Amino acid sequence: MTFPVVGMVGGGQLARMTHEAGIPLGLRFKLLSDTPQDSAAQVVSEVVVGDYRDLDTLRDFARGCDVITFDHEHVPTEHLRALEAEGIPVRPGPDALVHAQDKGVMRARLTAIGAPCPRHRVVADPADAAAFAEEVGGFPVVLKTVRGGYDGKGVWVVRSEADAAEPFRAGVPVLAEEKVDFVRELAANIVRSPHGQAVAYPVVESIQVDGVCDTVIAPAPELDERLAGEAQQLALRIAAELGVVGHLAVELFETRDGRILVNELAMRPHNSGHWTQDGAITSQFANHVRAVLDLPLGDPRPRAPWTVMCNVLGGDFPDMYQAYLHCMARDPQLKIHMYGKDVKPGRKVGHVNTYGDDLADVRERARHAADYLRGTITE
Numbered sequence: 490m491t492f493p494v495v496g497m498v499g500g501g502q503l504a505r506m507t508h509e510a511g512i513p514l515g516l517r518f519k520l521l522s523d524t525p526q527d528s529a530a531q532v533v534s535e536v537v538v539g540d541y542r543d544l545d546t547l548r549d550f551a552r553g554c555d556v557i558t559f560d561h562e563h564v565p566t567e568h569l570r571a572l573e574a575e576g577i578p579v580r581p582g583p584d585a586l587v588h589a590q591d592k593g594v595m596r597a598r599l600t601a602i603g604a605p606c607p608r609h610r611v612v613a614d615p616a617d618a619a620a621f622a623e624e625v626g627g628f629p630v631v632l633k634t635v636r637g638g639y640d641g642k643g644v645w646v647v648r649s650e651a652d653a654a655e656p657f658r659a660g661v662p663v664l665a666e667e668k669v670d671f672v673r674e675l676a677a678n679i680v681r682s683p684h685g686q687a688v689a690y691p692v693v694e695s696i697q698v699d700g701v702c703d704t705v706i707a708p709a710p711e712l713d714e715r716l717a718g719e720a721q722q723l724a725l726r727i728a729a730e731l732g733v734v735g736h737l738a739v740e741l742f743e744t745r746d747g748r749i750l751v752n753e754l755a756m757r758p759h760n761s762g763h764w765t766q767d768g769a770i771t772s773q774f775a776n777h778v779r780a781v782l783d784l785p786l787g788d789p790r791p792r793a794p795w796t797v798m799c800n801v802l803g804g805d806f807p808d809m810y811q812a813y814l815h816c817m818a819r820d821p822q823l824k825i826h827m828y829g830k831d832v833k834p835g836r837k838v839g840h841v842n843t844y845g846d847d848l849a850d851v852r853e854r855a856r857h858a859a860d861y862l863r864g865t866i867t868e
Contacts, residue, residue, distance in 0.1 A: 492516055493782055496554030498541050500527030502828040502837070503560035503758045503774075506766070508533050510774035516782075521550045528828045529560070544568045551577045558735060558781045559757055562589045563637070580683070580734040580781040581756045588731050589756040592664045593635040602730045604723060605750050607742070609666040611635070615653035618665050625667040632656040633664045644700065669750060671742035675709055676761035677724035680736050680776040680786055687728060688776065688789040689721040690769060695740065695761050701837070702760045704855070705798040707768055707791060710848060713747070720749050727754070736777040738762060760800070760840075765789070767824040767842040768796025793844035795851045799859035801839040803832040806864020809839075816841075816858045823858050 492515045497504045500522030508518045508529060521537050522530040530536045539546040541564050548571075551557055556578045569583035588595040596609050608625050612618045612632070622630045634643040634656060646668060647653045656663045674695045681687040691708035709717070724739040738759035740752040762773035771779075771787025779786050806812070809832065816823055820843070827839035839862070843855040860866045 493555040494519055494553055495778065495781065496521070496551055496557045497529065497533075497560060498547070498550075498557060498564055499560035500524070500529040500536075501560050502528045502830075504529035505532055505828060506763075506826070507558075507560065507758060507774045507777060510772055511778045514775075514778065516778065519550070519554055521546070528830055531829045542568075544571055547572060548575070556580055556781050558777070559586075562586060562756060566590060578781075582732065582734065585732045585734070586756055589754045591635050592633055592753075593662055595754055596664065598731065599727070599751055602727070604727060605748060607631075607666045607669050607750050607752075609664060611662050612665045614657060615650045618647065618653040618663070619650040621665040629668045631666045631668050633666065634659050635662045635664050637661070642700075669742045669744060671744050671750075673709075673743050674752065675712070675720060675741040675743050675749065676705070676759070677720040677739045677741060678736065678759065678762045678765075678773060679721070679724045679728055679739075680773065680780050680789070681725075681728045681733050682780045682786060683734050683783045685729070686786050687725055688771075688786045689725060690762065690765060690773070690789045691791055692717045692720045693761055693764065701800070701802070701835070703800055704852075705761050705764050706848070706852070707764045707796045707798075712743075716743070716747065716749060723749070723751070727751075735780045736762065736773050763826070763840050764796045764798040764842055766826065768792055768798075768844050794846050795848045796842060796844040797848075797851045797855040798840055798842050799855040800837055801827075801841060801859050801862045803830075803834050803836040803838050804863040804865060805834065807832040809862050812862045812864070816861055820854050820858065823854065825858070825862075 494517045496519045498521045505528045518533050519535045520533040537550050566583045566587050569579050573579050593611050599606050622628045629646050629648045632645045645656050676695050677692050678690040693705050693707040694709035696704040728737045736758050738755040742750045758773045758777050765772040824842040830838045841858040843851045845851045
């Protein structure tokens with residue numbers, strides 16, 4: 490029996506962890522990576538180093554693959570359409586993925602299907618941004634480049650017309666959105682297969698620091714059961730309407746008046762789902778692999794009442810290996826996941842997961858481990 494070959498475009502930590510999830514299933518992975526040193530390139534046996542923006546490179550890479558999937562959304566949409574036209578399964582397909590690639594397209598489609606969104610429109614220049622601000626009750630407003638932003642990059646909170654000049658220097662369209670008065674950020678993670686089977690993970694709280702995900706709590710504490718169900722149903726509906734195959738993360742605002750609004754979409758395994766590696770019966774990575782191969786999906790239910798994920802960011806303490814000794818000895822239940830990256834200040838180099846019955850204890854254990862690995866605490 491020949492097991493399928495999964496072609497993964499992108500060599501980051503998401504590809505690394507997706508590959509790990511496919512090992513028990515006997516799957517072969519083929520990786521298109523920017524460099525041989527990328528996170529996933531260190532662990533995948535078959536690595537092609539090349540430019541994902543080059544169509545011929547993508548065509549050559551796709552030979553021998555049973556399906557193509559991604560650890561980022563940056564492959565040109567027209568290249569993916571060309572691959573599909575040549576009979577190569579691409580999952581998620583370009584007609585779905587464009588909604589995660591282009592924020593303007595995403596907002597237009599979500600509005601058309603009735604998904605709740607912040608007030609928004611594409612603006613032409615700083616004066617137009619000021620006009621939009623007036624339409625929604627005044628500054629501040631949020632400006633986003635429609636393509637290329639992540640982890641807070643490509644996003645500006647502007648408080649005047651003069652502040653609005655910077656986003657337009659990138660030379661790409663700019664989306665203006667009202668600045669939402671929210672209580673917290675949530676994420677609804679679901680996985681959908683080609684024939685329409687779908688599973689939904691518990692809705693989580695995502696805590697951001699300087700535009701970067703810092704902590705994820707699963708499930709979101711004190712979230713109204715009605716609102717949690719509404720968020721899961723919304724994510725499932727978006728996936729079905731857009732034809733998503735694989736993992737979909739719907740990042741949400743919980744507003745002060747008890748609503749949810751869609752902030753962003755990601756069509757790949759997502760930081761808000763890293764807790765599932767140790768806290769769910771089937772991880773987001775395993776279910777993403779199952780989905781793109783149209784295998785039956787696994788159970789998304791949590792293993793423990795609470796799971797907390799904390800990202801490990803690079804700091805001034807580069808020798809994280811020595812820090813393992815303290816963290817592992819202090820908490821034998823701690824799960825550490827490192828990405829094989831060089832340690833640089835502010836760079837995501839790993840994450841930790843903790844779980845248990847007491848949320849305060851679980852949070853403290855995760856926070857201590859992440860801070861100790863970074864070097865911000867030493868005891």
